[in-house]
Amino acid sequence: MMSSKPTYIALKARRFLTPKHEHAAEECEDAIGINFAAHRFAVADGATEAFDAGNWSRRLVQNWSAADGLLNRSDFWSFIETEARAINELWKQQQLSWYSENKQQIGSFAAFVGVELEFAANNPQWNAIALGDSCLIHCRGNAVLKAFPLSESLSFGNSPILAPTSAERNFQASNNIVTASGQLMAGDELFLFSDAISAWFLMLSEQNDEETMTNFKRVLDDDDDAAVAQFIEDERSSGRLKNDDVAIIRLMF
Amino acid sequence: MYSAQITRANPTCIILLIDQSGSMSDPFSGDSATKKADFVAEVVNHTLHDLVIRCTKTEEVRNYYYISIVGYGRTVGSAFGGPLLTQRNLVPIAQVADYPLQVKSSYKRIADGAGGWVEIPVRFPVWVHPNADGKTPMCEALNVVKQTLDAWLTEHPKGFPPTVLHLTDGESSDGDPDYVGRQIMSLRTDDGPVLLFNCHISSQRSSKIEYPADDSRLPDGFARTLFHISSPLPGSFLAAAAQLGVQTAPGSRGFVFNGDPSSIVQFYEIGTSLTGMTPYRWMDDRSESA
Numbered sequence: 001m002m003s004s005k006p007t008y009i010a011l012k013a014r015r016f017l018t019p020k021h022e023h024a025a026e027e028c029e030d031a032i033g034i035n036f037a038a039h040r041f042a043v044a045d046g047a048t049e050a051f052d053a054g055n056w057s058r059r060l061v062q063n064w065s066a067a068d069g070l071l072n073r074s075d076f077w078s079f080i081e082t083e084a085r086a087i088n089e090l091w092k093q094q095q096l097s098w099y100s101e102n103k104q105q106i107g108s109f110a111a112f113v114g115v116e117l118e119f120a121a122n123n124p125q126w127n128a129i130a131l132g133d134s135c136l137i138h139c140r141g142n143a144v145l146k147a148f149p150l151s152e153s154l155s156f157g158n159s160p161i162l163a164p165t166s167a168e169r170n171f172q173a174s175n176n177i178v179t180a181s182g183q184l185m186a187g188d189e190l191f192l193f194s195d196a197i198s199a200w201f202l203m204l205s206e207q208n209d210e211e212t213m214t215n216f217k218r219v220l221d222d223d224d225d226a227a228v229a230q231f232i233e234d235e236r237s238s239g240r241l242k243n244d245d246v247a248i249i250r251l252m253f
Numbered sequence: 254m255y256s257a258q259i260t261r262a263n264p265t266c267i268i269l270l271i272d273q274s275g276s277m278s279d280p281f282s283g284d285s286a287t288k289k290a291d292f293v294a295e296v297v298n299h300t301l302h303d304l305v306i307r308c309t310k311t312e313e314v315r316n317y318y319y320i321s322i323v324g325y326g327r328t329v330g331s332a333f334g335g336p337l338l339t340q341r342n343l344v345p346i347a348q349v350a351d352y353p354l355q356v357k358s359s360y361k362r363i364a365d366g367a368g369g370w371v372e373i374p375v376r377f378p379v380w381v382h383p384n385a386d387g388k389t390p391m392c393e394a395l396n397v398v399k400q401t402l403d404a405w406l407t408e409h410p411k412g413f414p415p416t417v418l419h420l421t422d423g424e425s426s427d428g429d430p431d432y433v434g435r436q437i438m439s440l441r442t443d444d445g446p447v448l449l450f451n452c453h454i455s456s457q458r459s460s461k462i463e464y465p466a467d468d469s470r471l472p473d474g475f476a477r478t479l480f481h482i483s484s485p486l487p488g489s490f491l492a493a494a495a496q497l498g499v500q501t502a503p504g505s506r507g508f509v510f511n512g513d514p515s516s517i518v519q520f521y522e523i524g525t526s527l528t529g530m531t532p533y534r535w536m537d538d539r540s541e542s543a
Contacts, residue, residue, distance in 0.1 A: 022262050027310075052311045096312070098376040099350050102302070103309040105373060169363065243258055 010186075011117070013041070014220055016228050016248040021236055023245075029053040030194045030247035033061025033114075040065045042114035043134050043247045045194040047162055051100070052091070056108035056165055059083055064114050071116060071127050077167075077174040080131075084167040109162035113149075113192055117184070117251070124184040124253070131177045133160040134247075135198035137191045138182050142213050144205045145188075148180040153203035156195050189217075190251040196244035200235065220250055254445035255487040257413040259317050259527065265413040266319045266343065266405045267304070267525065268398055269297055271381075272421035273326035278385035279422075281514060282458040289422055289454060290383035292514055297322065297332075297381050300521045305350040305378075314347040321401055322380075325394035327387030334382055342401050353378035391425035395433040402440050402447060414441060416448045418524040420517065422455065424475050434482025445487070450507030451479045452520040461511040463519075464494065466504035476510045483508035486523070493526030494519075 013036065019028035029046035031054070042061040046053025063083060064070055070079050091104050111132025118125050128136045130149045133156055138146040150156060164170035184190075193201060204213045219231045228248075235241035259265050277290040301320065308315045321343045324332030333339050337352040357379060360372045402415055417437065440447040453476070455461075462470055468480045483506040486494065494501045499519055507524065509516045 020260075022260065049307055051309070097350075098353075098356050098378055099305050099309045099314060100312050102375060103306050103311075105375070106306070 010253065011039070012252040014248075014250040014252075016220070016225060016246070016250075018229050018232055018246050020245055021233065021243045027054070028245050029057055029110075030245040031057040031061045032192075032247050032249055033063075033065035034249065035065040038065070038068075039117035039119070040067075040114065041117075041192055041249050041251065042112065043192040043194055043249055044113075044163075045111040045132070045134050045245065045247065047109040047111075048244075050108040050110075051103040051106060051165075052087070053108050053110065056087060056163075057110040057112075059087060060110055060112050060163060061114075064112070070114070071129050071179065073129075073174065073177040073179065076129050076131075076177055080163050080174075081167045084165045087165055107164055107166040109164050111160060111195060112163050115190065115192060115251075125181055126184060126190060127179070127181045129177065129179050131173065132162045133157075133195040133198070135191075135193050135195070135202075136180070137193065137198065137201060139189045139191065140185070140187065142205070142210045144202070146180065146182050147198075147202055149178045150198065151202070153199045153206055156199040160195075184253050186253055188253045190249075190253075192247075192249040192251075194245060194247040196242040197232075197246045197248060200241040203240065217250075220248070255414065255489060257411065257442070257444035259413050261315050261317065263412045264317050264319055264345075264409070265527065266321070266402070266409070266415035268321040268323065268401065268415065268417045269300070269332075270323045270394055270398055270417060270419040271297065271325070271332055272389060272391070272423070273324040273332070273384040273386065274389040274423060274426075275326065275386055276389075276423050276456070277326070277383075279456045281454075282456055287514070288383065288385070289456070290385040293420060293454075293517060294381050294383040296517050296521055298377070298379050300525060301349060301380050302378060304525060305346060308346050309350070314350040316345040316347050318346040319343045319405070320346060320349050321398075323394055323397055323401075324384060325390050326384065329390055329393050329397055332381050332384070334380060338380070343405065349380065353380050354382070355379050388426035389421065389423050390427040391421065391430045392428045392433055395419075395430055395437065399433060399437050399440075402437065406440055406442060406447075409442065411443045413527065414445045414447050416450070416524060416527070418450050418452070418521060420452045420454065420520070422453070429478065431478050431482060434478075438482060438484060446484065448484045448487070448507065448524075449482060450486075450520070450524050451483045452509040452512050452517060453479055454509075454513070454517060455511040457511070459511040461509065461513060461516055463499065463509045463512070463516060464501045464505040465508065466502045466506065471510060479510065480506060480508050490523055490526055494523050497522060499523065 031044045033042040044057035044060045046057035111134040113130040113134040115128040136148045161176040322332040334354040357377045361375050362370045468477045
């Protein structure tokens with residue numbers, strides 16, 4: 001648990017990352033980037049069927065969090081192009097089997113959502129950017145004020161437009177970059193989620209399942225990742241949560 | 254049904270059953286340059302390539318699929334070539350990846366994103382060579398498939414049901430396949446019955462019938478037999494067909510009659526789409542030879 005005291009509103013951050021059921025931690029293709037000093041937070045979700053998806057998603061969140069700006073579509077697309085060139089250069093240095101080489105030519109893809117918090121003004125706010133189906137969800141109590149870029153649990157499909165490593169061949173992806181912002185009050189929470197946990201959380205909200213939502217937040221309150229992992233496993237076993245990697249950043253104000 | 258997640262701990266089985274009788278050396282109607290056996294071997298090799306690529310995670314191929322290729326003609330048995338895979342009934346996909354007969358080098362053209370094209374080197378593996386000899390012992394071949402499935406289902410009772418993709422150009426020479434076909438369709442896992450899909454291809458210039466929901470338009474008894482031993486397409490397969498622009502209807506069977514080359518490509522693309530995976534359109538990637 002990390003904490004700081006910006007201008008006048010307190011901030012606590014909690015992160016959690018776990019792979020699919022029966023997968024090793026190093027097989028997790030979701031990634032979390034946190035730059036607490038700059039109040040920049042990001043989650044990315046490497047496409048399961050893509051090449052080197054874990055490294056692509058980790059690269060995106062780490063370098064976006066460490067940077068400044070990148071909160072408009074043009075700058076963000078330039079960032080993706082730069083990162084894509086860099087990871088392609090790394091891949092070219094490797095001797096690959098025929099199947100890895102052919103897979104690498106298809107490239108990698110990742111969903112991304114990043115948020116920067118702004119405390120300087122009298123009205124603290126968040127500014128976010130996203131491509132794909134990783135989501136930011138702004139809550140006040142158990143009410144969802146804003147879910148972005150997807151806002152309904154049934155909106156999560158299998159073929160979202162994602163950040164590509166072959167950016168020059170997937171320019172149309174840039175048209176799907178979206179931005180959003182919102183005002184923060186003391187007591188608010190922001191969640192950054194990868195897709196499966198986003199869909200699950202929105203389903204709870206749609207079903208007014210406040211008990212499960214409260215239990216989820218309660219288990220996140222403690223610094224006990226094993227307890228969170230067990231909660232996730234239980235929800236997967238119930239069939240309510242899809243068996244997928246899970247990335248969570250919780251920001252409490 | 255048909256919703257079990259395919260994982261290394263819970264893999265599925267895909268059986269490609271290929272007619273290799275003498276008539277497969279005939280060309281397709283209207284295309285005297287292409288023998289049916291040559292085209293089918295090419296599509297099977299691309300299908301295996303696609304399945305391997307789907308399971309490739311950087312430098313590892315995960316065993317989500319176990320593959321069987323059964324050929325029937327003068328003999329009935331594994332159609333895998335090469336010393337390491339031949340005679341093997343069921344091969345984990347990682348071994349399929351590691352032991353092709355040969356890997357051909359070529360180039361393919363891809364869009365450069367700026368309105369032009371670039372050529373990039375590609376390597377295409379080959380596992381199956383064309384073969385066309387003998388009669389059409391379809392019943393014996395389906396019995397081999399059934400034995401493989403019996404063994405698989407004993408060990409994997411909860412997984413995504415096995416898929417059998419059967420391609421033939423003619424009638425059975427060793428009896429009526431209806432009985433053994435229905436036996437195969439009665440096998441199941443906890444997630445649903447085994448999927449048996451049939452694609453009949455023809456050298457005749459006859460109109461093709463693709464994925465019918467009933468047998469009213471079928472021309473003869475043989476066509477109706479194949480229809481009745483073809484499974485209805487589950488929802489995810491119907492969605493894959495829609496992505497490929499193939500018309501289906503609720504209740505459509507995994508069945509093609511008098512198919513042409515494009516029918517074969519689509520049959521394998523739809524038949525290996527499994528749990529809603531996006532079909533890999535390898536025809537878009539066909540190489541320009543180096």
